[in-house]
Amino acid sequence: MGLVTFREERCKGCGLCVEFCPKKIIVLADHFNVLGFHPATATDLSRCTGCGICAWMCPDVVIEVDWNGGKPPGERGESPA
Amino acid sequence: MPKTFQRPQALTDKPFHYCPGCTHGIIHRLVAEAVDQLAVRKKTVGVCPVGCAVFAYDYFNCDMIQAAHGRAPAVATGVKRVLPDRVVFTYQGDGDLAAIGTAEIVHAAARGEKITTIFVNNAIYGMTGGQMAPTTLLGQKTTTTPHGRDRETAGSPLRVAEMLSTIDGAVYVSRVSVHSPRHVRLAGRAIKKAFEVQLSGQGFSVVEVLSTCPTNWGLSPREALKWLGENMVPVFPLGEFRTPSAEEAIEC
Amino acid sequence: MSHLPRVLMKGNEAFGEGAVRAGCRHTFAYPITPQSELAHFLARRLxxxxxxxxxxxxEVSAINMVFGAAAAGARxxxxxxxxxxxxxxxxxxxxAGARLPCVIVNVMRGGPGLGNIAPAQGDYFQAVKGGGHGDYCQIVLAPASVPEIIEMMILAFDLADRYRNPVMVVGDGVLGQMMEPVEIEPGETRTAPAKPWATDGQGDRPAPNIISSLNIVPEDNERFNLDLAVMYAEIRRGEQRCEEYRLDDAELVLVAFGTVARVAKAVVxxxxxxxIRAGVIRPITLWPFPEDSVKRAAARADRFLVVExxxxxxxxxxxxSVEGEKPVHFFGRPGGLVPTVREVCNEVKRITGVMPGAEDVPAATGVDR
Incomplete structure (x- = not known):
């Protein structure tokens, strides 16, 4: 199980993490952050695999990903796209 | 608990000023990751351009120089010739490198300067307001080609990676993209390889990175990535155009 | 009396020799006449x-290589x-905007445009009034002999580092081609002072260094410009240099720099x-202009003649500098010609009226304004 954390105050709501999350568990929140954007947030962390794709695609380095088991995503040979 | 992804040390904590969805941020991060992976941050000197990335000196956590428009390869040459054991890179956009700075990049490559250039090609001038770039596609609308780029009056897009790959001093020349997670990962590998080529002392290395400009393209960030993949990649094919003879090619 | 061995050296080579003695080990240049021997010398010597x-x-690239090398801490x-x-x-x-030290040599030739390759001083304005954009000043040195070229080059590097500012050394085709004896100093060269601001890799420093001329916030940029103004005022106070020749009792003061100053001395x-009680002020620093010397002279002389x-x-x-206190005459040969002693003498006689029949002296082929 992975755990994603968002530095919400930095998110510009571009939605690229939403677009590329393989589990489709990221959405743009209804509320506004301090920058005036709808920030990205994870809806169901129990389904997060910690693959890190959201963080790779985030242009603002908003997302950190913790991984608590198995090989980290870069070494699993998966083809995310 | 091991982090699978965290902010690279070679980035400062300052938030980027780029527009939402602009892939400059991804490319900054890939450069920083390469610097971290090679453990060269404290001996790296970066040279940033004029253009959207003009403030890159605030983002890269290493010694940084802000150069005049297009002159980054000349500035980097000066640094590297004084300090041959440092890692020196330039980070340049398509107006900076492929228009006003064409002479500087071509001759830095021709001299085989042991520097690494990250060339961000998004087919448009971002900072000045969406004007035509040397890499603007035929038919692409910009604020200075309001009816689309016309070959008769505005010429054709410049293929920088192909052009530089004809130069002997350019030891590593590749073109990558960041329009999908897979391409981001491949772009990261190419950037790291370019720095490795510099460290090996073999000559000039450059990675052209296809990038987006959602704001001036008039597209959402997601649409922009799709547009890049569908329209730019056919004109600017991805791949390694020149590698050191001993190196094996990697996918781009 | 000197006991050091002497050699004949060409002016253009002396620029290079002076740079080497100043501890300069990096030169970036593009070929152009009439300074080519300078590049030839350093391409071999460095x-x-x-x-x-x-x-x-x-040249665009050369000066930006200089920018990078200066940022890296080099002379x-x-x-x-x-x-x-x-x-x-x-x-x-x-x-100038990035506060970097460097030395630029301009062996001036006739302009405008492609002009010619003959000696000229038409780049004075460009050198001392800020040839590029924005409010900045560069220190400008004007040697008048081959030994002085070496001396001025060493001074140029010292001043550049002291003020973190570009310094230009101007000569002309005559000075560049002229050969004069210079003393050979045994090997010792200077070294640059420590430059903790240099972008030479963070190393053990607690934070990275940044070199930039960008001050996007107008208030910040104004503060930066005002800081520059303080430094420029300090340079104006402390760095004026000139040679005064037979000036003590001079009624007529010729003002000339570089090659023309040699002519002016012969005229005097x-x-x-x-x-005619004449003397010469030879500015050695064109910026800061030796206005103190000119002001002192204006208090006692009758008139000035500037020759360029x-x-x-x-x-x-x-x-x-004279501030209207005394008449200031001018005689010049533009476009690549050196005023002759004879024609400047005629001009002296014309404006002083000392020689009988001075009005009958035919106007020289020069500019009188």
Whole structure:
């Protein structure tokens, strides 16, 4: 199980993490952050695999990903796209 | 608990000023990751351009120089010739490198300067307001080609990676993209390889990175990535155009 | 009396020799007449002593290589001649804006445009009034002999580092081609002072260094400009240099720099034989202009004659310094010609009226303004 954390105050709501999350568990929140954007947030962390794709695609380095088991995503040979 | 992804040390904590969805941020991060992976941050000197990335000196956590428009390869040459054991890179956009700075990049490559250039090609001038770039596609609308780029009056897009790959001093020349997670990962590998080529002392290395400009393209960030993949990649094919003879090619 | 061995050296080579003695090991330049021997000399000499000479693809590139090398902490030189110096103006403004030290040699030639390759001084305004954009000043040194070229080059590097500012050393084709004896100093060269601000890799420093001329917030940029103004005022107070020749009792003061100052001294010697008490102020620093010396002279002399190889550029600084107290005459040969002693003598006689029939002296082929 992975755990994603968002530095919400930095998110510009571009939605690229939403677009590329393989589990489709990221959405743009209804509320506004301090920058005036709808920030990205994870809806169901129990389904997060910690693959890190959201963080790779985030242009603002908003997302950190913790991984608590198995090989980290870069070494699993998966083809995310 | 091991982090699978965290902010690279070679980035400062300052938030980027780029527009939402602009892939400059991804490319900054890939450069920083390469610097971290090679453990060269404290001996790296970066040279940033004029253009959207003009403030890159605030983002890269290493010694940084802000150069005049297009002159980054000349500035980097000066640094590297004084300090041959440092890692020196330039980070340049398509107006900076492929228009006003064409002479500087071509001759830095021709001299085989042991520097690494990250060339961000998004087919448009971002900072000045969406004007035509040397890499603007035929038919692409910009604020200075309001009816689309016309070959008769505005010429054709410049293929920088192909052009530089004809130069002997350019030891590593590749073109990558960041329009999908897979391409981001491949772009990261190419950037790291370019720095490795510099460290090996073999000559000039450059990675052209296809990038987006959602704001001036008039597209959402997601649409922009799709547009890049569908329209730019056919004109600017991805791949390694020149590698050191001993190196094996990697996918781009 | 000197016991050091002497050799004959060409002016252009002396620029290079002076740079080497100043501890400069990096030169970036693009070929242009009439300064070529300078580049030839350093292309041969620098690699012998562990240095680097790079032939750039243009003067634009050369000055930006200088920017990078200066940012990296080196004592660095570029050299060119008038059209090439024009191309460098963008870079010089950036160097001044980024507070970087460097030395630029301009062996001036006739302009405007491609002009010619003959000696001229038409780049005075460009050098001392800020040839590039924005409010900046560069220190400008004007040697008048081959030994003085070496001396001025060493001074140029010291001043550049002291003020973190570009320094230009101007000569002309006569000075560049002239051969004069210079003393050979045994090997010792200077080294640059410590530069903790240099972008040479963070290393053990607690934080990275940034070199930039960008101050996007107007208030910040105004503060930066005001800081520059403080430094420029300090340079104006402390760095004015000139040679005063037979000035003590002079009624007529000739003001001339570089090659023309040599002519002016010969004119003064002749004029004194004719009973005209004349003297010379030879500015060595064109910026800061030696206004203190000119002001002192204005208090006791009757008039000034500025002689230049131009349409009259330094004459404006002389007039600013004299502040209307005394007449300031001008005689110049623009476009690549050196005023002769004879024609300047005629001008002296014309404006002083000392010689009988002076009005009948035919006007020289020069500019009188």
């Amino acid at each position: 690699p012998e002593i562990g240095g680097v000479f790079v032939q750039a693809e243009s 660095v030189l570029t050299s060119s001649s008038s059209p090439g110096i024009s191309l460098m103006q963008e870079g010089i403004s950036y160097i 010697d002749r004029a004194r034989r004719d009973g 190889m131009s349409l009259g550029q330094m004459v404006e600084d002389v007039r600013l």
